[in-house]
Amino acid sequence: MSIIIRTTSGTVYLLTKGADSAILPLVVSGPLDRTKEHIQSFALEGLRVLCFAARTLSMEEFAEAQSMLTKARTALSERQVKIREAYAALETQLDLLGATAVEDKLQVGVKESLRKLREAGMRIWTLTGDKQETAVTVGYASGQFTAGTKLIDMELAFNEGSPRLEHNLRQALTQIMSNPHREHALVVSGARLGVLINIHSELFRQLSTRVDTVLCCRMAPLQKAEVVRFVKELPTKPVTLAIGDGANDVGMIQEAHVGVGKLWIMGFMKLWGKVLAR
Structure with a gap:
C-alpha cells in the first residue's frame, strides 16, 4: 500500500x-x-x-x-x-x-473452538498474509498444530527445482499415507500456490485432503478466494465456511458457501448480548 x-x-x-x-x-x-x-x-x-x-x-x-x-x-x-x-x-x-x-493476541477459547470444530468433522485451512514463521508460531499457539504434528513444508519440495518437484510431492504423499495415525499439516506459501493448483492440482488435491490441516501463508486477497474455490471444487464437494475480519478477506468470504465477516460477528455478539440480558 x-x-x-x-x-x-x-x-x-x-x-x-x-x-x-x-x-x-x-x-x-x-x-x-x-x-x-x-x-x-x-x-x-x-x-x-x-x-x-x-x-x-x-x-x-x-x-x-x-x-x-x-x-x-x-x-x-x-x-x-x-x-x-x-x-x-x-x-x-x-x-x-x-x-x-x-502482537495480535488470540481471543480466549481459540484452542477449544478449533478442537470442537475438528470433533464436528470440519477440516480447517488457515489463509493468512503473515510471514511463514509468524503463521507457524500462531498455529502452535492456537492449537492448530500440536507438538506431535508433522509439518510438511512445500517450500522444501520446490527447493530442488522443477524437474524434481513432482517426485518430491509424491514422496510427501507417501510419507503421509505410511503414517496414517500421525497428525500432518501442510504449509504452503502464496508464491508456490499457483504452481500447485494450476500445474500439479491432482497431487496437491491428494495431499491437502489427507492432512489434518493446511496453512497457507503470505497470501494475497485474490489467492485466498482462489483457495476457497479450489476446496469447493474437490470431488467430495464440501460446504465451505470462510471467516475473516478485514477488507483483504472480502473475496474469500464472498467465494465461500457461507461467509462470516467482522460486521456480522459484531452484530451477532450484540444480538446475543441482548438475548442474555433478557
Whole structure:
C-alpha cells in the first residue's frame, strides 16, 4: 500500500508499507541486513511484521505520477488493474525505513473452538498474509498444530527445482499415507500456490485432503478466494465456511458457501448480548 504526500516545504514523497517479501526486492538503500534480522526475530515470536520504505519524487516524476493515476482511475475497463500498474511503476528504487512488529493476541477459547470444530468433522485451512514463521508460531499457539504434528513444508519440495518437484510431492504423499495415525499439516506459501493448483492440482488435491490441516501463508486477497474455490471444487464437494475480519478477506468470504465477516460477528455478539440480558 502506498501514498504520495507533499510537505509544507514542497518536497514530495512516496511512502510504502507491505510484507517484507513485497517491499525488500524494491529497496536500493537503507538498513537492509539489520531489518532482515529484526524481521526474522519478530516472526519467530509470532508477531505480525510490516516493512516501511520511502522514495523522494522530483516534480517531474510527481506530475507524471498524477497523470498516470488520473488515466488509471478514469479508465472504462480494468480500472483496478491499471491503478495497481500505475503505483507499481512508482514503487521502485525505495529507501528502506525499517519494520514494525505487532502482537495480535488470540481471543480466549481459540484452542477449544478449533478442537470442537475438528470433533464436528470440519477440516480447517488457515489463509493468512503473515510471514511463514509468524503463521507457524500462531498455529502452535492456537492449537492448530500440536507438538506431535508433522509439518510438511512445500517450500522444501520446490527447493530442488522443477524437474524434481513432482517426485518430491509424491514422496510427501507417501510419507503421509505410511503414517496414517500421525497428525500432518501442510504449509504452503502464496508464491508456490499457483504452481500447485494450476500445474500439479491432482497431487496437491491428494495431499491437502489427507492432512489434518493446511496453512497457507503470505497470501494475497485474490489467492485466498482462489483457495476457497479450489476446496469447493474437490470431488467430495464440501460446504465451505470462510471467516475473516478485514477488507483483504472480502473475496474469500464472498467465494465461500457461507461467509462470516467482522460486521456480522459484531452484530451477532450484540444480538446475543441482548438475548442474555433478557
